[in-house]
Amino acid sequence: MSAYLPPLVIDVRVKEEDSRGFRIWLPLFLLWPLFFILLALALVGTLIADFVLLLGGARYHHHTLLVLRSLGLLAAARGTHVRANNDGTRVNVDIY
Amino acid sequence: MNEDRKRILGMLAEGKITADEAEMLLDSIGTETDVPAPTPTPSAGWPTGPSASGTPKFMYVKVTGKDQVDVKIPLALLRTGLKLTSLIPPQAMEQINTSMSEAGMSFDLNNIKPEDIEDIIQSLREMEVNVKSADGDDIKVFCA
Numbered sequence: 126m127s128a129y130l131p132p133l134v135i136d137v138r139v140k141e142e143d144s145r146g147f148r149i150w151l152p153l154f155l156l157w158p159l160f161f162i163l164l165a166l167a168l169v170g171t172l173i174a175d176f177v178l179l180l181g182g183a184r185y186h187h188h189t190l191l192v193l194r195s196l197g198l199l200a201a202a203r204g205t206h207v208r209a210n211n212d213g214t215r216v217n218v219d220i221y
Numbered sequence: 222m223n224e225d226r227k228r229i230l231g232m233l234a235e236g237k238i239t240a241d242e243a244e245m246l247l248d249s250i251g252t253e254t255d256v257p258a259p260t261p262t263p264s265a266g267w268p269t270g271p272s273a274s275g276t277p278k279f280m281y282v283k284v285t286g287k288d289q290v291d292v293k294i295p296l297a298l299l300r301t302g303l304k305l306t307s308l309i310p311p312q313a314m315e316q317i318n319t320s321m322s323e324a325g326m327s328f329d330l331n332n333i334k335p336e337d338i339e340d341i342i343q344s345l346r347e348m349e350v351n352v353k354s355a356d357g358d359d360i361k362v363f364c365a
Contacts, residue, residue, distance in 0.1 A: 128297075184311075185310050185311060187308050190308050191305070191308045191309070191310075194301065194304060194305045194308055195305065197301045197304075197305075198298065198301045198302055198305055200301075201295055201297040201298040201300070201301040201302075202295075202298055203295070204279070204293070204295040204297075205292075205293065205294055205295060205298070206291075206292070206293040207290070207291070207292050207293075208289075208290065208291040208292075209288070209289070209290045209291075210288070210289040210290070211287075211288045211289070
């Protein structure tokens with residue numbers, strides 16, 4: 126099930142040599158309830174569409190799986206880390 | 222509140238410095254303490270080359286030279302992406318293949334079968350790409 130959990134937090138830190146820098150900590154888990162409602166609606170739509178396509182004899186009827194795998198792709202982005210350093214500007218992006 | 226801030230405010234209260242001077246001093250402290258400094262590159266604890274054994278878990282992109290960039294991407298992202306290709310509707314897949322062909326990458330994504338994905342991931346362990354760019358940056362891509 127955790128393979129389908131979208132990212133919890135995105136942490137962006139920017140530090141420039143001569144300035145204060147800033148940090149953005151995005152608590153994506155706060156958006157999960159809205160996201161899951163939209164996902165549930167999308168899944169209902171794709172299930173109906175796939176069922177109709179299956180009854181109609183269409184070869185392709187995998188829209189529901191496509192939505193679920195796309196969710197998996199989003200979830201797989203957890204653990205991505207980027208560190209960049211250029212001319213005294215340091216940028217860190219972490220997806221948890 | 223840290224000791225430096227207390228000392229500056231104390232000096233202001235005692236009239237030893239003006240409000241402007243205090244503001245300037247507080248600003249200079251702020252640049253050092255407000256935002257925790259990001260981890261310097263190259264990132265500590267990250268491997269510097271492909272792992273000799275085991276299934277690789279991450280793909281690393283390291284750029285050294287004038288620019289320093291470290292990227293760590295979970296291979297689960299690649300695995301899920303490859304699995305997703307088998308579910309793309311045929312019409313969309315044709316368009317993707319045509320666009321890739323036009324961009325000089327003429328291979329059919331339909332040829333990637335879900336049962337081959339683990340083999341592809343496993344063989345990435347032996348992959349290492351080293352590029353030396355014209356501006357002196359070294360780019361290294363590997364899985365570990």
